[in-house]
Amino acid sequence: MDFIRQSEVIQWEDGEYKTIKENSVDDEYTYLFIDYLPPRKFSTYPKDLEDFAVGYCLGEGLIKDYSDIESIKLDGTNVLVSTKLSHDPEEDLEQEGIVQERKGNCEHACVCRLLEYQGVNSDSAGGIRSELKTIEPIESDLTIDATQIIKDIENLTAEAKIWQKTGGVHVAQLKYEDNVIIREDVSRHVAVDKVIGAAAIEGYDFSKCYISYSGRMPADMLIKVIRVGIPIIFSNSAPASSGIDVARAGNITMVGFVRQNRFTIYTAPERVNLEK
Structure with missing residues (x-):
């Protein structure tokens, strides 16, 4: 069950309007x-x-x-x-x-x-x-290629099925070696909780995992990720200054504004292979 509700709405565009059916998340x-x-x-x-x-x-x-x-x-x-x-x-x-x-x-x-x-x-x-x-700083030798960051955000968007239908959810993606877990939720925090939980149930080694997701990166999100020992997180959105401080203290690689062919690395850049 997709928990999607369809409503009859009025859409206005350039002075013209019409009645259409629109999907929304049934949260x-x-x-x-x-x-x-x-x-x-x-x-x-x-x-x-x-x-x-x-x-x-x-x-x-x-x-x-x-x-x-x-x-x-x-x-x-x-x-x-x-x-x-x-x-x-x-x-x-x-x-x-x-x-x-x-x-x-x-x-x-x-x-x-x-x-x-x-x-x-x-x-x-x-x-x-x-x-x-x-919270102890993370020690992990996990690295990721710069081009892979772009590919992962593209995959995140492509696999966000509920977002594509409604535009009303966040999506999180956790990768471990060749394994990918994707979950969606109206809350960006819950979406990340879901992929962490699914990975824990599968017994993944968090020190070799990384997360990409849609949404800002404030302190509370970074602490959540650092607590379980995940060394890399990136998003198509912006960090908060509190998130940067926590990422630096926890030695986590935080990348923001991943858009098309660009991104910004805020902390621990040594885990990103910039030449690839």
Whole structure:
């Protein structure tokens, strides 16, 4: 099922208008229930949700490896994840740096945190910005040819089937040797979570993988990728300055504005073979 809805709309162009049928993404709310943590809410393109759950847990540092997950159950768009680490709300509050008292303030803090989680998305849930200091720089000898970067973005566009039909999703692509994983979602973060999760399930060596995707590259996206040990990321869009800082700190190669026959390398250029 493609989760695409067709609507009758009016199209205006150069003073003329007509009624046509237009496709749009039928996005839905997805809730992640991870151990005993408060639920996390996301607006998603509701396919490949198991991949998303695995990738999210890895990118947020909630697990170290796919083997840390005991079970994943789908109930509609609700995803129930059980891990060997049995995370609880108090641990989550500590990760966020929330100071709480054991008496009256504790209950208040828990309630406020629950309300906050009911409205957050993958780029802000889990305290990833506050955990930057815990991320070790990536050591990887993976390299990529300059011409391959262009080819990969072209393939990304060619394989973005839902985007081609609707224009309403982001697409992410993960490559490992001769293997390619492509996932789409209304959220660029969830799209990347999905390819990371799918790669983890397949047992790929992340130090030999790289990601290309559509969308900006802010700090939270880079931290997600660095956490799992992927050394190269590139996009047809722009980086944020926070993303550049994180990419430099994590020794990740970040390439932006990949368009036709050009791109811009922001960090760790040694992984790009510029002569090819």
